[in-house]
Amino acid sequence: MSVLKRDYYEVLSVSRDADDNVIKTSYRKLAMQFHPDRNPGDHEAEEKFKEAAEAYSVLSDSQKRASYDRFGHQGVSGASGAGGFDTNGFPDLGDILSDMFGDAFGGGRGQQQRRNRAQRGDDVRYDLELTFEQSMQGLSADIQVPRLDECGRCHGKGAEPEDGIVTCPICKGRGEVLYQQAFLQVRRTCGQCGGRGQIIRRPCKECKGEGYQRRERKLKVNIPAGVDNGTQLRLTQEGQPGVNGGPPGDLYVITSVKPHPVFERLEYDLHCRVPINLAQAALGTKVDLLTFDGLQTVNVPEGAQHGAKIRLKQLGVPKLNSNGRGDLYVHIAVSVPQKLSREQRKLMEQLLETLPAENEPEDKGLLDKVKDYFL
Ligand SMILES: [Zn+2]
Numbered sequence: 001m002s003v004l005k006r007d008y009y010e011v012l013s014v015s016r017d018a019d020d021n022v023i024k025t026s027y028r029k030l031a032m033q034f035h036p037d038r039n040p041g042d043h044e045a046e047e048k049f050k051e052a053a054e055a056y057s058v059l060s061d062s063q064k065r066a067s068y069d070r071f072g073h074q075g076v077s078g079a080s081g082a083g084g085f086d087t088n089g090f091p092d093l094g095d096i097l098s099d100m101f102g103d104a105f106g107g108g109r110g111q112q113q114r115r116n117r118a119q120r121g122d123d124v125r126y127d128l129e130l131t132f133e134q135s136m137q138g139l140s141a142d143i144q145v146p147r148l149d150e151c152g153r154c155h156g157k158g159a160e161p162e163d164g165i166v167t168c169p170i171c172k173g174r175g176e177v178l179y180q181q182a183f184l185q186v187r188r189t190c191g192q193c194g195g196r197g198q199i200i201r202r203p204c205k206e207c208k209g210e211g212y213q214r215r216e217r218k219l220k221v222n223i224p225a226g227v228d229n230g231t232q233l234r235l236t237q238e239g240q241p242g243v244n245g246g247p248p249g250d251l252y253v254i255t256s257v258k259p260h261p262v263f264e265r266l267e268y269d270l271h272c273r274v275p276i277n278l279a280q281a282a283l284g285t286k287v288d289l290l291t292f293d294g295l296q297t298v299n300v301p302e303g304a305q306h307g308a309k310i311r312l313k314q315l316g317v318p319k320l321n322s323n324g325r326g327d328l329y330v331h332i333a334v335s336v337p338q339k340l341s342r343e344q345r346k347l348m349e350q351l352l353e354t355l356p357a358e359n360e361p362e363d364k365g366l367l368d369k370v371k372d373y374f375l
């Protein structure tokens with residue numbers, strides 16, 4: 001090592017206030033240019049490569065960089081690898097090297113860890129269609145969920161229990177192989193075993209080496225009253241089993257509700273339309289309505305107008321996660337008779353003479369409203 005070290009900013013040809021991206025880009029360029037694989041036997045390139053890596057290891061770390069800015073090389077002495085270094089000592093070096101040379105560099109170790117890491121099982125979605133009545137009342141549904149269960153014979157290993165698995169002969173069970181590349185010692189995932197360190201010699205007879213079996217699992221699901229289209233019910237840990245001892249995923253039951261011929265749901269309220277005739281509207285009437293709470297008598301007051309709403313409190317949809325219920329709205333539709341008997345016509349004509357004619361246009365007619373809307 002030379003006694004006089006070059007300034008790190010100078011090494012990376014960046015200004016002292018360069019941001020992280022600029023520093024990284026510059027380092028990348030130098031690393032590519034001076035990498036030993038591209039300059040075999042060139043000692044100067046090797047030194048430049050190391051120098052750049054050292055500079056980058058300091059300037060890419062905000063703490064080290066701050067210390068370097070205040071105290072110079074002394075502030076970060078010991079931070080860099082003098083002599084032979086491995087790729088792990090330098091942030092992003094593995095990343096940069098694998099950009100250039102593919103997965104042979106750097107990635108191997110992480111990959112192996114990924115393979116053996118405990119992983120949570122996948123979540124499973126189950127679509128459940130309900131009748132409108134079922135959504136109002138709730139139910140206990142028997143469902144069959146396809147699920148991958150760990151194979152009982154091999155316990156998920158995929159190999160015959162006795163002698164199905166052997167230690168990988170290439171990596172001797174380490175999952176990675178080390179080799180020397182120029183002055184770099186490189187770890188690479190073992191190609192033979194894919195980093196597992198073991199290989200399957202004889203696949204499990206039961207699951208044909210898959211490690212799991214497809215099963216239909218029967219489950220009882222309590223569907224609460226009040227579910228709607230798209231309501232999600234989560235059943236914790238009823239999804240796919242985990243990998244390498246991880247917990248199982250969750251099961252999501254997603255409901256869809258068939259429409260009802262009479263009632264329409266809006267949030268937690270129900271709406272329906274009840275036609276009454278002219279005379280009923282004028283005189284008031286009682287209408288029997290079959291609701292989800294049995295037969296209810298709806299009192300239509302005297303002089304009910306077309307489109308009037310009558311509210312039946314608490315006869316709507318039960319609210320999820322609370323005790324309340326929505327309301328039921330009866331929309332009154334006044335129907336005008338299209339055909340009259342002779343007697344009815346006579347009565348109507350009498351009515352016409354006695355009823356005041358109120359044909360003044362209303363203050364704001366429909367057209368005005370339409371105009372207001374567009375202008
Ligand atoms: Zn098996």
Ligand SMILES: [Zn+2]
Pocket residue numbers: 168169170171172173174175176190191192193194195196197198
């Ligand atoms: Zn191996």
